[in-house]
Amino acid sequence: MHTASLPILSQYTLNALSTIEHETRRLFHGRGRCFEGLEHITVDWLQGQVLVSLFKAPAEDFLLALQDTLEQWTSTPQWQSSSTRSLLLQHRYQQNAPIECIWGEHHTQQLITENGLTFKLDLDRNQNSGLFLDMRLGRKWVKENSQHKRVLNLFSYTCGFSVAALAGEAEYVVNIDMAKSVLNRGRENHRLNGHDLSQVSFFGHDIFKSWGKIKKFGQYDLIIIDPPTFQKGSFAITKDYQKILRRLPELLTQKGKVLACVNDPTLSAQFLIDNMKAEAPNLQFLSRLDNPAEFPDIDSESGLKALIFQA
Incomplete structure (x- = not known):
């Protein structure tokens, strides 16, 4: 990280802030x-709060220069014409990823909208706030392709895909995640959008111990797989993804679709295509979803890979 590059950070962030619409968006994507x-810097517009995230420990001179730069933002015309209430700096490289308030009043919980849907974020001492913004077009695709369908949402986290599916008139959604706390947030996200929770199930469950709970709901018209790259003791993408893919033929309806995702910068889309061919050869690769324009990447294979397959 170089102090000489900070004017570029200011230029792109303030220009994006001046043209921002009502929904949450990334303002600057350095990653x-x-x-x-x-x-190692990102900036997000969270509809009243601007969150700057540092992903690598900076040199002391850079951190001081960055803090000074951030304070200067608050006196610019772009900032003053926005509805920003606070400016936050998150140290993602530190344990628990603490957030400090550079300007304004820090609200530890924040409601945001995306594609017309409402989600609650935690902006306290969690590494992740509750919604991965680079998956915006993935959730949009799910909303547009869920009508009258039974949906299985694996590694559901706070159920963003589930909210999108019910908004798209899905018949039923099954959410699976090992962490019951994120499923509770998922319930809350559904309630925020006025959804009927009788159409949704939430299971705090390790899929590698048993697939019985998943199979008892029958077959699914759409299966979403969006796993972490690595979760100590439970998931490693290069050796565990295949265990999921080989289960797909028995879980999918005829002509059912799969949205399979990888966010490991060292793995290309071909990783998914090759493993699907090996583990579930009856599924055909259809297309790869675009990533949002606000997430530019020098190498398209380093960013998010969200691929559609069909039985």
Whole structure:
């Protein structure tokens, strides 16, 4: 990270802030390596709060210069014409990823909208706030392709895909995640959108111990697989993804679809295509979803890979 690059950070962030619409968006994405010296910084517009995230420990001179730069933002015309209430700096490289308030009043919980849907974020001491913004177009696709369908949402986290599916008139959604706390947030996200919870199930469950709970709901018209790259003691993407893919033929309806995702920068889309061919050869690769334009990447294979397959 270089202090000489901070004017570029200001230019892109403030320009994006001046044109931002009502929904949540990323303002600056340095992690795509398109901005030299800013590869470990992101900036998000969270509808009243601006969150700057540092993903690598900075040198002391850079941190001081960054804090000074952030304070200067608050006196610019772009900032003053926005409805921003606070400016937050998250140290993602530290344990528990603490957040400090640079300006304004820090609200630890924040309601945001995306594609017309409402989600609650935690902006306290969690590494992740509750919604991965690079998956915006994935949730949009699910909303547009869920009508009258039974949906299985694996590694559901806070149930963003589930909310999108019910908004798209899905018949039923089954959410699976090992962490019951994120499923509770998922319930809350559904309630925020006025959804009928009798159409949704939430299971705090390790899929590698048993598939019985999943199979008892019958076959699914759409299966979403969006796993972490690595979760100590439970999931490693290069050796465990295959165990899921080989289960798909028995879980999918005829002509059922799969949205399979990988966010490991070291793995290409071909990783998914090859493993699907090996483990579930009756599924055909259809297309790869675009990533949002606000997530530029020097290498398309380094960013999010969200692929559609069909039985």
